[in-house]
Amino acid sequence: MAIPKRELSAYRQQLALCALRRLGKGAHTTGEVAEMMGTLALADGHPPAAWRWISPAAVAAHLRDLRNRGLALAGDPPRGGAYRAETTWQPAEPDPRAPLPAPPDDGETPGAGPDPLLSMGQGSSKPAAPSTSPYTELTQPQLVVLLEVNDRLLGTFARFVNDLVAETARARRDLAAAGIQLGDRQ
Structure with missing residues (x-):
């Protein structure tokens, strides 16, 4: 079953905003924003x-709409050089912890969800299934350590993505x- 186009477009626009905010200040190309969108969603x-x-092209359209709503800023394409000039983007309000939008239901991914170590504390609003969690038998000190490890991993991952970009x-x-x-990168 396909995701309705309107729902998919709204999700992708919110995902583009989240990716741009997490990328932070600086000039980011449409391709960089698209890469970050895929990384975050995955x-x-x-x-x-x-x-x-x-x-x-779809990401560029979402970024233009975000610009028109005052949520993104478009920069001037770089001058000179042998490559095609491309508009750069930055968020109006950078936020390295911008919440992810809730994913649309594709009707085909039952029980699909994030790796618990990668996504605990992230912005997904899907509630975990009760009583099927592997964490129900952990003690409070064990959960605290697990959350601290998760926070360190998320920080390392975010620094890696920012450094790579x-x-x-x-x-x-x-x-x-x-x-x-x-x-051209595609």
Whole structure:
């Protein structure tokens, strides 16, 4: 069963806003926002039908709509270089802990959900099934340690994603300054 287009579009727009806010200040390309959207949705266990085929053109349309609503800021395309100029984006209000939107129901992913170690404390609003949790038999001190480990892993993952995005942008600038033309990323 397919996800209704209107529901899918609303979800993806909220996911784009979340990704942009988590990327933070700085100039981010549409491709970088699309990558972050997929990373966040995958890590939180959202159904693949909701995020797998996000095109850069669709992400750009969502970002333009967010700009029109005052939630995103569009930057000037970089000048010069041998690559195609592309509008850059940044959030009006960066938030490294921006909540993820609830995933749309694809009707085909029963019991699908996030890896508990990757997504505890994330923004998904789907409640966990009672009595089937592997954590019900843990003591309170064990749960505290588990949450602390999860927080460290989430922090490490967020730093990794931010570092990767920044390094990719630096590499692209360096290559463009050296006159190396890059192909389109898709």
